[in-house]
Amino acid sequence: MPPACLNFSLMRFSLSQANPTMASGSNSLMWFRKGIRLHDNPALEYAARGSDFVYPVFVIDPHYMDPDPNAFSPGSKLAGLNRIRFLLESLVDLDFNLKKIGSRLLVLKGEPSEVLSRCLNEWRISKLCFEFDTEPYYQALDKKVKNHASAAGVEIYSPVSHTIFNPLDIIQKNGGKPPLSYQSFIKLAGKPSWASSHISDEITWLPPVGSVGNCMISEVPSMKELGYEDKEEDERTPFKGGESEALKRLRESISNNEWVANFEKPKGDPSSFLKPATTVLSPYLKFGCLSSRYFYQCIQDVQRDVKKHTSPPVSLLGQLLWREFFYTVAFGTPNFDQMKDNKICKQIPWKYDDELLVAWRDAKTGFPWIDAIMVQLQKWGWMHHLARHCVACFLTRGDLLVHWEMGRDVFERLLIDSDWSINNANWMWLSCSSFFYQYNRIYSPISFGKKYDPKGNYIRHFLPMLKDMPDEYIYEPWTAPRNVQVKAKCIIGKDYPKPVVDHKSASKECKQLFHEAYELNKRLNGKVNEEGLKDLRRKFEEVEREQEPKSKKLKQKLIG
């Protein structure tokens, strides 16, 4: 069981007391996974306390980092290039910052639990320290590692520091079940125990790294050394990984008191890409380059200085609490990343349609607003939150009825900030599978973007083939007369695809399907089996066939 939320007073004194002359003959291993930072890092501070030598380790898991030529985009089996590069940049920065305080990062390669077992043995480690992690992958891995370590008599310290609250505390407070709404989460969570005190400053000293013996250690590898072709000329994410970059970004964001105080998430402009409407601190929180607790305190300091400010859920602080909420539900819900056997997930007869999925994934839906967002995802690994809503809604409950798990996989791979708990939660939210159920509220792939960017600058940037399309057709280029298409050097159906569905009829069908699927879920109290879903899908396909001639005619008319 993870220890309860941190005692910050302990952390404040920890380093000054870690005096090398008082050495007790112990070696510590600090295992970095997330939490790639020196500030507010209780596991690292504990490792430093009273140790002769501290071995800061990062293990490169080939499963996560080796190139996979069969993946749909360049990268490994699980991550696209942007996120792999972001991670390497974060590690280089960590190594740099460790070197400034007399240490360094030791990079090893292999299955993490095997690598660590060897290290514990070779370096005669007495304390193994690593941040507690709620993800199923780490839960399983950490169990293995803890078993190895305990058998070898190694002390384990695994504090909760990736989140502000300990998800386990919240779940216990709620009678063993995670809260299912933001408001009930807020009530349960209250204020962090350390809200009125200040968390510790950055570490200024670490015990040296001991002899590495026979363990194969290296510097942080480059993309090339990992086997990736990393062409400079490719458009890549403008966001650079690392703690230094995170703190710089944080300071820039919070230096504008008024902006912090008036932040209202739903009012941001998703089409603003040169100057994003949000902080873009999410990738740094994901990898723990930025401490969520430090961020929380910084926002609080700003709010104390201003007359009035926005409140959760829309405020900046509210965004951090969304993260906490989703981490808590994800930790307390078995099979959180799937529809089947997931108690909080509505059972919907989704399609497993590869053609539709690929059209969406590869920015070929024929809806410029949707496709531009998907190009930004591929190139930058980041889009505004509302842009994510639009494409997720379009793929699932709004238009295509493709399974949310298929969209989730694409986001998980390509986003630099993809986070297991938050990504799955948001896909369930947007697909009306959990948390949010108003399936009649559908984002229009045409008019939603128009509200913010009537001239279509965002579309023109990410879809250059449409750059000369007149404003009045930029969101619906298939309605442009032939001569306009010729003049814009963009023939619809040749230079840019025709729309993959007619939004009006597709969204109407989606609402009908959801009406029936919800009814079935209600009647069976959520226990819908595969047979039930099949029936529903069959029934619905009949409706689709009946409506097809009509919608085909309409489509033809639209396309001309």
Next chain:
DNA sequence: CAGGCGTTGCTGGA
């Protein structure tokens, strides 16, 4: 068991 409420819908009108 009913009523209030929910981070971010759309259209059309003032």
Next chain:
DNA sequence: TCCAGCAACGCCTG
């Protein structure tokens, strides 16, 4: 910029 009307869900609270 704000509003009503649209159609209407489940969760939480009393």
